[in-house]
Amino acid sequence: MPTADELIDARTTDELASVLAAAGGGPASAVRDCGAALAGLAFSLRVTAVKEAVLADLPDGYPAFAAVIRAALDQSRFTGWMTFPVDAAVAERALADRVFEPALDLLAELTPRHTAEMAVRPFLAADLPRALRPVLGWTGHPDPHVRRLASEGTRPRLPWAPRLAALVADPGPALPVLDALYRDPSEYVRRSVANHLNDISRDHPDTAVAVAARWLADPAPTTPSLVRHGLRTLVKAGRPDALALLGFDPEARVQATGPDVRTPEVHLGEPLVFGYEITNTGPRAVRVVVDYVVHHRKANGALTPKVFKLTTRELAPGGRWSGIRRHPLRMLSTRRYHPGVHRVHLQINGRPYGAADFVLRGPREQSA
Template identity: 45%
Template sequence: MGAMNELIDRSTVLSLAGLLREADGTRTWDAVEESAERVDGLQLRARSDLVAEAMLSDESSYDELSTAVRRALRLPAFTGWMIWPVTEAVTTAALRGFSSDSHQALVRFDDGLRLLAELTPRLTAEFAIRRFLAADLDRALANILPWTRSPDEHVRRLASEGTRPFLPWAVRVASLTSSPEKAVPILDALRTDPSEYVRRSVANHLNDLSRQSPALVAQTAGRWLAEPDANTAWVVRHGLRTLIKKADPAALALMGFSDATLRVSPIALADETVTLPGSLDFSLTVTNEGDAATRLAIDYVVSYVKNSGALAEKVFKLSAKDLQPGETVGLRKRHAIHQMTTRVHYPGTHLIELQINGRRYSRRAFEVEIPSPVSSG
């Protein structure tokens, strides 16, 4: 994360202050310049917040800030990571004292979202719009839906990405997670988008929905598959990836993975003990013993030993195969096992097994050993 923190460094903030002065000479923007001396040592988010607060201390109203920012948008150099604190400052100013009973507050709300759409081609505003969604979900979505018709792919992607229920690094929006169906019209409008950048966001949004609304995801994917374009199969497959790993029957059926008559060999391990850092090399064969061709979603499941001694499963994608009656396919995989910040490994007996179209086969145990640190003395 250290290198990421430097995305907003002293020089970035000084550049921002200079551009704001160039765009709007009515104020000095001294607080922004002074904040450049205080970003060192902070995490990236904290740096953005510090600079955003400095921008707000230099302005007296949303109208003045938005005017300055729009003037800055005329400058090509007004781009990159300096935009993150700008989007946060715009959001704070637009939502200050927000009330749905105040006409002026609603005007600021709507214009604030428009300004974020103008900023997002310079750097995504996907985090900033979360506070608009939290303040008034229905009004925010009514503003966001027309973005799906924007000629700019960054704005169209913002509509999908910013409304994801579980957007990484972003604050959760309770009203959005409790009513995930409200953002589906945005996905419907973008699922055939000409930009892969946008379609990938749609698929990730659909996959987010599967964490709490699998029936909604299956229904939505089914509608799309009924009227497909050249990219629908990929969007649906990527959007259903978590449900496929969870062996959700509706998702499996949508992708053509039905129950099959199979013969699965025992998993063969190259070594029954893995010393970290290392890998588990395994192989096996799968034979279609049925009378018809079958499509197989082939995954493997590793049960890791936790610190408590209990086991925790994680499903990994292995392959997708179409097998004719009597056909056999050989499968081979090297599964790396090493310490990571997102997964700490512990010694003990682990398990590996195959999962095909939601059914489990051929469980094997293997040992994980962690060498003791070598003493420097």
Template identity: 40%
Template sequence: MEPLKNMYDTAALQGIADIAAASVQPFDRQVFLQGVFAQGWEELELKQRMRRIATVLNSMLSGNYKNDIEQVLKFTNAVIKAQPANTFIYMFIPDMVEQYGQAHPAISLQAMERITQLISCEFAIRPYLISDLQGTLQQMLAWAEHPHASVRRLASEGCRPRLPWGMALPALKKDPSPILPILERLKDDPSEFVRRSVANNLNDITKDNPQVALDIARRWMGHSTHTDKIVKHGCRTLLKRGDTAALGLFGLAHEPECSVTGLQLLKKRISIGDHLHFSFSLVNEGTATVPLRVEYAITYAKANNKQGRKVFKITENTYVPGAVVSFSRKQSFADMTTRKHYAGKHTIEILVNGKRKASAELVVMG
């Protein structure tokens, strides 16, 4: 797969320069392009390229943030009007607000309201939450009633306590209660895009404050089909941990009368980049039809003789007494941006309602 940073190729940067030249006055295309493609460009990764574009563009403005943000918004409006197929390349716009606007929070938050309708400001808003939690959350609560779905989503996504790749929000990890009015306002949002963010925010809360999340889940269960889906997705980490209260919320017994038989690995020695192929059978040994959540967990060998465990869901279904169901799956051991593999001993476990029912070892070779 081609590296994502390559989206910032010559054609893309020339397109950015064309829109800027037509909307930002004065603007010198050549100065902009020379600054972006200056020494070291080829070695820069995605976020570093984004930061360079933001820095070069800002250097071409007046240096007066109140005036400059107006130019940035003109550029943003021009891009929105052009309706580009790929809006992700414009992530340098929120980065400008994050870098240069923190001394002017009111103006910057107002700008984010517009910019996020092109490209999400979920990362850019986080320093503002750290410097003024109450004031920023008050604005986000108001955004939860905005007519544009992307602005409503920012209200939830921007204050996630554990937003992946985002700046940490220690205060909200410790006490998520200031977030809850926003989630309450958005739990029945007409946009699935927004509701998915609410579920992810709830899942973040489960990691540091599981009881708070479970209280919300119990209150929302049965409220609507929307909230039922939010609760299920928002409790996924607790379910993967085999949390008794979370399992019970969805009618899953903590000690199901079932067994897993015949766990087999096609190969017990594989190389990094290969797939692990495995199979097993699930048997309902009870006398009643029961819902069962079937998962597998892999304990990975990590660097420095450490280990890391990750749970993968296979299915959640109901099984009649005596049912015997066979499963066959494969798991990639190719390196990804989110997971790097190391040589060493690994373990695979088959889980039913969070309980280990079978396990096997394999060796991954470098």
């Protein structure tokens, strides 16, 4: 599998240059030549380099520029990652020429080849009400890629993209898009809606819970699953109204044993192993969502918590559930581990239970 930085390379630019040339874009020499300079660049810089080459090769005026891109769409080989910098070039050329709706229409045509979600965002940042009008129209498009573009492109906190400050401050203007899509027949679209709702929950938890409650009052069979995914951050945070909406009573009478750490000393690269047991001590059946929280030691010695999902169960009165968890502690590009005492505790329906320490050591081959 290629790394992220290898998704756009010299082979990509050679093929893109051939596509653009066949579409009437001239020799596309800037696109072809820029491939030699991509090695060693991060993905975002590769996108920028190819985008600038596309802008250099194609006509200056937006109508002639767009005509080449539409002609390229007649070629089935114009697909995948080569379209990513082209999307960015469409946005830049269109906004420079003060072209709005026709460019958004073109991005909707491009998105089935590879999502154009990043390129929609400059239009939303430039004029949110104007951009949202065609975006809302996409929710009725027959192609699920275009319907997903409406939800994904308007996410306030889309990963790897600049945040949409206006929608971070007030998600309300984009809610009609989500309302139109939460019962979509495509799981691909619904997953985007759930992720958009989760974005909202980070800044406006009350709004996210209210929207989820409204959807659950008029659901499709798939709505409960969508809402669970959309409120996952609030569930991990132990937000009582989100838990209650999903049927988890924060005041449920449960007893927890554990976490019973079986590996009090763990070497980096090995798993933390702990056992646990949960008992319903109340008179009624209860639904429990069980998470566990690992408190990672930072370089300054402070502990910082990270919540991980464990299980969801329904327990009859007196019912018990027990298990063993093996939590990997291995090097990740997104997390650095520091040796020393760490901690783990259970979280049941948002409430903490128990706590146990364990010591993290360096990799075993370096600890002799």
